[in-house]
Amino acid sequence: MAFSISIVLALATFASTFSTLPPRQSSTVTVDPAKIYQTIxxxxxxxxxxxxxxxxxxxxxxxxxxxxxxxxxxxxxxxxxxxxxxxxxxxxxxxxxxxxxxxxxxxxxxxxxxxxxxxxxxxxxxxxxxxxxxxxxxxxxxxxxxxxxxxxxxxxxxxxxxxxxxxxxxxxxxxxxxxxxxxxxxxxxxxxxxxxxxxxxxxxxxxxxxxxxxxxxxxxxxxxxxxxxxxxxxxxxxxxxxxxxxxxxxxxxxxxxxxxxxxxxxxxxxxxxxxxxxxxxxxxxxxxxxxxxxxxxxxxxxxxxxxxxxxxxxxxxxxxxxxxxxxxxxxxxxxxxxxxxxxxxxxxxxxxxxxxxxxxxxxxxxxxxxxxxxxxPGAARIGASGGPSGSRGSAFRDVDKSLAVQVIQGGTVTGTVTVKVNGFVAFAAKAWITDNGHDCDEIVATLTADGTSVSAQVPGRSMVTFVLSPSM
CATH class of the missing domain: 3.20.20.80 (Glycosidases)
Known part of the structure; x- marks a missing residue:
């Protein structure tokens, strides 16, 4: 009986600890270059x-x-x-x-x-x-x-x-x-x-x-x-x-x-x-x-x-x-x-x-x-939708044809965010983060083998900018 109680207590402690961790979720920001707004x-x-x-x-x-x-x-x-x-x-x-x-x-x-x-x-x-x-x-x-x-x-x-x-x-x-x-x-x-x-x-x-x-x-x-x-x-x-x-x-x-x-x-x-x-x-x-x-x-x-x-x-x-x-x-x-x-x-x-x-x-x-x-200067704002709960997203196409995608996570959700661009194949991708511990610092960004999407970790209370360079 004591053994069973110990297991129950251990499980309860684990559950309590897990519940205090920041929530994590995976989400996708979809960029639509066909939707063109103002020039920057x-x-x-x-x-x-x-x-x-x-x-x-x-x-x-x-x-x-x-x-x-x-x-x-x-x-x-x-x-x-x-x-x-x-x-x-x-x-x-x-x-x-x-x-x-x-x-x-x-x-x-x-x-x-x-x-x-x-x-x-x-x-x-x-x-x-x-x-x-x-x-x-x-x-x-x-x-x-x-x-x-x-x-x-x-x-x-x-x-x-x-x-x-x-x-x-x-x-x-x-x-x-x-x-x-x-x-x-x-x-x-x-x-x-x-x-x-x-x-x-x-x-x-x-x-x-x-x-x-x-x-x-x-x-x-x-x-x-x-x-x-x-x-x-x-x-x-x-x-x-x-x-x-x-x-x-x-x-x-x-x-x-x-x-x-x-x-x-x-x-x-x-x-x-x-x-x-x-x-x-x-x-x-x-x-x-x-x-x-x-x-x-x-x-x-x-x-x-x-x-x-x-x-x-x-x-x-x-x-x-x-x-x-x-x-x-x-x-x-x-x-x-x-x-x-x-x-x-x-x-x-x-x-x-x-x-x-x-x-x-x-x-x-x-x-x-x-x-x-x-x-x-000269970049055009383009369509962007989706993203994790509590976030705001935007996207721009620069004059060199690269894309800059911003994800502002104002909530506490931390997780992997994937940027996918309709009709766009990236040759390279990078990401930069600003939060309490970073000053527009580069972070790991993972580009899929086919160049159709890029992912990076976006913590709560942060801003991450993805930059996707077009294929040659």
Whole structure:
């Protein structure tokens, strides 16, 4: 009898132990290349408001480490878009972005008095590194405001509108053309040093008045200026520069501006929106590519975990935000607010320590890396379905015909995931994982002998990217 009781107790103990193990299941993600959605322009960050100065002030070895984390496709995130700030302030006090024409030249029709220091708060240095060292092709120059003397409130901060647009008259005159010339000159300065600005924005959060550089605009006022800006760029031989609009504070706010932009659609290149007041949960009605150009956990205390307690700054949360923007809102790009800076909040992806002796990446960076390293500019989103319980999947076909398939496992299920692509035979396959213990690290991926599917282990609370290369 004692022997029987011992067996029963042993079995009970085994069952109890087994029940506490993470559940495992096998599942298949099916990719359908025949279903084609939006084209991807890339992923990126900014170093505006003198954040570039903070990187530039580091030791040479830390400078390189920080830049590698941002732009290196092997050891970092491999970002493909850099967003720069076009200054409007009269000086560089605090973290202001100084204007290339700090003083009123004498009116909108006066000869311009541009001032170029060749530095632009170290944005020239970061841009040159991004373009010439790391091969970044997309540089987005974005103005938060026109200089104060061009505005109704005579201040580059605290709102105000550009003099000369609808319902914004000024005793000093109509400044639309002068502002267009100003923006074109900024692009020329960068062109002269070998950095081609590909996208130009003249507004930032035009639905918000702030104590720093800001300028109000509705859709009609934006259209008024675009009618001047496009021919100005063309006349300056900047025909390839795409005009963006309007970087509204939230996705739905940008949607609300679109009706008034219909008349200038042919002059626009890209629609841009932020995600602070509303998230990208549906497509914006436009024929143009749409970028999510700014989002961040601005106030949350510095967090480095991929998953802990569903915190706003955790990597898993940002993996999901990007997934939703790409697959539900059909975004063609996703940018975080700041790449590298100091301070104790999650407003950036990478933190400079208070003593300036170390640079610390967060898991938000590595969540981005699982996208940006492998989904390159020109890739097309394609159909993806299936996957294990609690997961979300997406797939992209890059210009080199390789396929990148993302599996985000937000639940606790751990198991083998198989990726099968309809009508596709792979010559090689690899996989990379980001979770609490990995930073976009390569893991074992098993390709079937006939090249029709690839499998890898996908743990709970992780993101895995599969890359399948086509047969020769």
């Amino acid at each position: 322009d890339g992923f990126g960050i900014s170093e505006t408001f003198q954040r570039a100065n903070q990187i530039h002030a580091l030791s040479p070895s830390l400078q390189r480490y920080a830049l590698d984390l941002l732009f290196n496709r092997t050891s970092g995130a491999g970002f493909s878009i850099l967003r720069n700030g076009i200054g409007s302030s009269p000086d560089s006090s605090s973290d202001h972005m100084v204007s290339i024409q700090p003083k009123n030249p004498g009116g909108p029709n006066a000869v311009p008095k541009y001032v170029w220091d060749g530095n632009d708060n170290s944005q020239v240095w970061v841009s040159t590194e991004a373009v010439k060292t790391y091969g970044v092709d997309t540089v987005y120059a974005n103005a938060w405001s026109a200089p104060g003397y061009m505005k109704t409130n005579n201040n580059d901060a605290n709102g105000g509108s550009l003099c000369g647009v609808s319902a914004a008259s000024c005793s000093s005159g109509d400044w639309k053309q002068a502002y267009a010339n100003y923006l074109a000159q900024y692009i020329v300065y960068y062109k002269d040093i070998g950095v081609n600005i590909t996208h130009l924005g003249f507004l930032n959060e035009p639905d918000l008045t702030t104590s720093y550089a800001s300028m109000r605009s509705n859709g009609q006022q934006a259209a008024d200026f675009i009618k001047v800006l496009r021919p100005t760029l063309d006349k300056a031989n900047l025909t390839s520069v795409k005009i963006t609009c309007c970087d509204a504070e939230g996705w739905s706010s940008q949607q609300g501006m679109m009706g008034a932009l219909n008349g200038v659609s042919s002059m626009l290149g890209t629609i841009t929106a932020h995600s602070y007041t509303s998230q990208p949960n549906s497509p914006i009605n436009t024929p143009h590519n749409v970028w999510q150009t700014e989002n961040a956990d601005l106030q949350g205390p510095w967090a480095t975990a991929f998953y802990s307690n569903n915190g706003a700054g955790e990597g898993l949360n940002w993996a999901n935000k990007i997934h939703t923007a790409l697959t539900t809102a059909n975004a063609s790009a996703y940018l975080y607010w700041i790449g590298v800076q100091g301070g104790a909040t999650n407003s950036k992806l990478i933190r400079i320590s208070d003593d300036k002796k170390s640079v610390i990446p967060s898991k938000r960076l590595w969540a981005f890396a699982n996208w940006s390293r492998h989904v390159r």
